[in-house]
Amino acid sequence: MRKFYFLLAFLIATACQNSQSQKKDSPKPTVEKPVISSEIAALNTPEKREAFLVDIFKKDQNFRKNEKSSVLQTYGSDSEEYRDFIRQYQEIDETNREKIHAYLQKFGYPIDPEFSRKAKDAPWLVIHHMTDVQQRKSYFPYLDTAFHQKALNVEQLDLYLGRTYEFQFGEYPHWKTRYKPIDKVEWLIEELELKSVSDSL
Structure with a gap:
């Protein structure tokens, strides 16, 4: 398990470095704040909160592990396609930050036993990506x-x-x-x- 988290930290560090080197303007979230507020307000059951957090976890990890590898292998790190990819995941990161911020303010950290490992890790991942x-x-x-x-x-x-x-x-x-x-x-x-x-x- 410890090896998993150190590998994850390496991937996160690489992603953050790429993000900083490519970023010229502050990324904007792909979802507006009023929409996020409505989404948070609708999380009125444990099942909905679980699904919300797991969705953030999956978007975060799929983008970094699967899509990044595919774009790099196909186009290379100096390509316009890769730069577009970086801009896109910056926007996803910003959206995830907005969502997690709103979630934590309303519900606090997901510590209850009914939450899955992915749901509990989602806020940590998003916060860990912040620079x-x-x-x-x-x-x-x-x-x-x-x-x-x-x-x-x-x-x-x-x-x-x-x-x-x-x-x-x-x-x-x-x-x-x-x-x-x-x-x-x-x-x-x-x-x-x-x-x-x-x-x-």
């Missing part, structure tokens, strides 16, 4: 709560915090010696000047 440090930090309370409620594991929190540290300080915090992941998480929280819910326990 603005303050924006990433603003979602820490949600991820921290999810971690303490066992909706996220320590590797996921480590990856999110490590990537945030990299955006803020310019280098990823690799620890060369053996360590417990929770020790690194606690160190990152302190270095990033974040406040964990565990501080008040």
